Amino acid sequence: MQRIIRIKIDHNDFQKVSLLDQYNSLLTLLKPHLTERTFSILATPKLINDNQYLGWYTALQGQPIFLNSVTDEVLKKQISEKLQTRISNIELTIKSLQLSDEQQALVSSWLPRIKSLGNQIYIINDEPVIINTFEDPILPPPVVAPSAIPVKTFWRWWHFLILALLFAALGSLLYYFYPFNKEKMVEDVPKLTIIPPVLVKKPEPVPVPVPVARNCIPKEDVIKNDNASKMVMIFDNSSSMTLTLMEPKSAIAKYLVTDFSMLTQKEADAYEARMTRLPNRLSSSKKVALSTIDKIQQDINIALVTLTSCPVAQTTSFYDYASRGKLKNKINKLNPLEYNSATPLYSGVQQASKMLNGVNRDDYILIISDGEDSCSKSNICSLASKIAAKQPRLKINIVDIAGQHKIDCVAKSTGGKVYIAQNPTEIVNQMNKAVSDLNITKPICE
Numbered sequence: 194m195q196r197i198i199r200i201k202i203d204h205n206d207f208q209k210v211s212l213l214d215q216y217n218s219l220l221t222l223l224k225p226h227l228t229e230r231t232f233s234i235l236a237t238p239k240l241i242n243d244n245q246y247l248g249w250y251t252a253l254q255g256q257p258i259f260l261n262s263v264t265d266e267v268l269k270k271q272i273s274e275k276l277q278t279r280i281s282n283i284e285l286t287i288k289s290l291q292l293s294d295e296q297q298a299l300v301s302s303w304l305p306r307i308k309s310l311g312n313q314i315y316i317i318n319d320e321p322v323i324i325n326t327f328e329d330p331i332l333p334p335p336v337v338a339p340s341a342i343p344v345k346t347f348w349r350w351w352h353f354l355i356l357a358l359l360f361a362a363l364g365s366l367l368y369y370f371y372p373f374n375k376e377k378m379v380e381d382v383p384k385l386t387i388i389p390p391v392l393v394k395k396p397e398p399v400p401v402p403v404p405v406a407r408n409c410i411p412k413e414d415v416i417k418n419d420n421a422s423k424m425v426m427i428f429d430n431s432s433s434m435t436l437t438l439m440e441p442k443s444a445i446a447k448y449l450v451t452d453f454s455m456l457t458q459k460e461a462d463a464y465e466a467r468m469t470r471l472p473n474r475l476s477s478s479k480k481v482a483l484s485t486i487d488k489i490q491q492d493i494n495i496a497l498v499t500l501t502s503c504p505v506a507q508t509t510s511f512y513d514y515a516s517r518g519k520l521k522n523k524i525n526k527l528n529p530l531e532y533n534s535a536t537p538l539y540s541g542v543q544q545a546s547k548m549l550n551g552v553n554r555d556d557y558i559l560i561i562s563d564g565e566d567s568c569s570k571s572n573i574c575s576l577a578s579k580i581a582a583k584q585p586r587l588k589i590n591i592v593d594i595a596g597q598h599k600i601d602c603v604a605k606s607t608g609g610k611v612y613i614a615q616n617p618t619e620i621v622n623q624m625n626k627a628v629s630d631l632n633i634t635k636p637i638c639e
Contacts, residue, residue, distance in 0.1 A: 194250040197236060197257045197315055198324060202247045204622050207488060207629035212327040213238060213247070214630065219303050222296060226286050234279045235307070236315075236322050244622050255318040263316070272314070276321040280308060305330040409638040414492045421492045422555045422633065423511060425545040426482065429562035430501045430527045432534035434475035434594070436563075437468055438616050442596070444468070474594045475527070477617050478561050481624040483521050488628065490635045495520060496548055498541045502533050503568035506541035508548065538566040539573050542589075542603060546580045551587025557631050558587065560603070561624075563594035574602035581606045590627045594620070 204210060216238065224232055229252075236249040251257075263269050287300055306312075307323065309330035315322045414421065436445055448468045453461045489495065494511040497520060501507060512520040542558070549556035566573060580587060589607040591600060596613045604611045610630055612623035628634065 194237070194252050195254065197249045197251055197317075197322065198313075199241065199246045199248045202240070202245065204244070204625045205488075207625065207634040209327045210626060210629045211632060214626075215299060215303070216325060216327075219299055222299070223283065223286075226290060227283065230320075231279050231282045231286075234276060234321055234323050236324050238325075243618060249324050251317060251322050253317040253320055253322065257315045257317050257322070260314040260316055260321070272316055272319070272321050275319075276314065276323075279321070283307070305332060308332060410490050410492050410635050411638050418492055420554050421494070422557065423494050423496070423549055424489065424557040424559065424631075424633065425496045425498055425548055426524075427498045427500065427506070427538075427541045427545055427558060427560045427562070428478070428482070428524065428527060429536055429538075429560075429564075429594075430475070430499045430529055431536045431564075431567070432529040433536075433563055434478070435469045435473050435529060437470045437473045438477060438620075439470065439472070440468060442615070445595075472617050474563055475529070477620045478592075478594065478624075479524055479527060481620050482524055482561065485624055485628050486517055486521055486524075488634050490633055491637060493633055496545075497523060498545050499527060500536045500538055500541050500562065502530055503535045503537055504540065506537045506544055508544050511548075535567045536562065536564060537568040538562060538600065539569040539571050539576060542573065542580075543576060546584060546587060549584070549587055551580075551584025553586075555586045555588070556584070557633065558589040558607075559627060559631075560589065560591045560600070561594070562591070562600070564597060565599040573600060574606070577603040577606035581608075588631065590630060592620070592624055592627050 202209070220235060220237060223235075233251065233253055236251050239248050239250060240246070241248040260269065260272060263272075284304065287304075292300065306325060306327075309326070309328070309332065311326050311328050311331040313324040313326065315324060436448075440448075445468070448464070451464070453464075456464065486495065491514040494513050495517070496511045497509045499507045509520075509523065538560075542560070545558050549558070577589070580589075587607060589604050589609040591604045591609065591611045593600075593611055593613050594615070596615050598611070598613075601611050603609075610627070612627045614620040614623040
């Protein structure tokens with residue numbers, strides 16, 4: 194595949210990051226059902242250069258030419274017509290597919306974006322290719338059908354004329370057959386006035402406004418919304434979170450099995466200082482969590498569950514938007530215990546699920562951890578399955594700092610995702626993706 198263009202990506206723009214994931218899901222859904230030529234109008238996006246840029250790729254071969262730079266109007270018209278034909282083929286294919294409600298919602302939301310006039314169109318060997326801008330779709334103005342012109346009702350005028358003629362005939366008969374003063378009668382007969390018909394124009398129907406879905410939160414919902422979603426952040430505060438992010442996995446694994454009794458005190462202190470130097474797992478996670486909290490929409494209250502020592506996790510009450518400063522202060526002060534540090538993850542997930550509804554509304558749990566439970570022998574995968582059955586609208590996303598994949602089942606059972614982060618840049622990117630995937634970053638409506 195060849196790259197058409199690369200675009201700088203802002204990972205703090207949660208909406209565009211979410212749209213990127215949706216677009217890739219759309220391509221995966223459509224590709225098996227479209228011809229190669231029809232599918233070729235949809236460029237494929239890939240994160241490149243340490244996820245700092247979004248590259249757009251195509252299977253077509255040839256020199257990409259930006260459509261707007263083409264001066265040949267005949268060629269531009271041919272390409273535009275070919276593009277519309279390809280899009281029509283996609284729509285016909287979609288209508289023939291048996292889609293789930295979720296797939297239908299995905300397709301319906303993306304068709305306007307594929308048709309958007311704001312997209313960048315490139316030409317490769319006389320074939321159009323769409324580079325999606327992930328902006329709100331700009332669609333051509335709808336064609337307004339001309340209003341119906343009321344037909345003049347001429348029959349009313351003829352109706353009055355016929356009546357007038359009948360009255361005239363009747364008057365003539367009376368004048369001819371009855372013996373009275375006809376001159377006087379003519380003088381006394383009032384003149385017949387024919388009133389022309391008045392055409393009444395029907396009022397034009399008032400168009401019913403179509404409600405537009407708002408991608409923002411009404412101010413009143415922030416003040417009072419008893420059924421608003423809630424979120425619990427489960428934060429690993431065990432000693433393993435002090436391990437540096439500046440060493441490879443092999444060095445970390447070696448450090449964790451080192452026999453410190455074989456080292457002098459000076460050597461042991463120096464080794465520990467090197468393997469726990471900043472930035473470490475905890476410092477980076479705290480920094481990103483603090484900035485992430487500011488981006489979560491204002492109508493969602495957030496609670497904190499910390500994994501510090503056995504046997505159980507520690508919980509807080511929920512913080513509303515006005516109290517988020519207190520929540521951030523609590524996270525900023527997290528520091529593992531010098532002794533008896535542990536990770537009661539089973540207890541943390543169990544308690545967090547009890548704090549949320551997940552039945553009548555969408556609720557969320559975000560786990561930030563570098564490993565598995567070190568306090569309980571209970572099966573956390575079984576716990577996640579029970580939570581999914583009892584609370585089907587509770588979604589759990591995981592940011593796995595160590596990349597061990599030991600608790601992936603928790604996210605999988607609840608319809609969530611696992612994001613692996615093993616260096617400072619990945620922690621920022623993956624934390625942003627984990628929150629963006631929950632779709633809880635809507636702004637306040639203006």
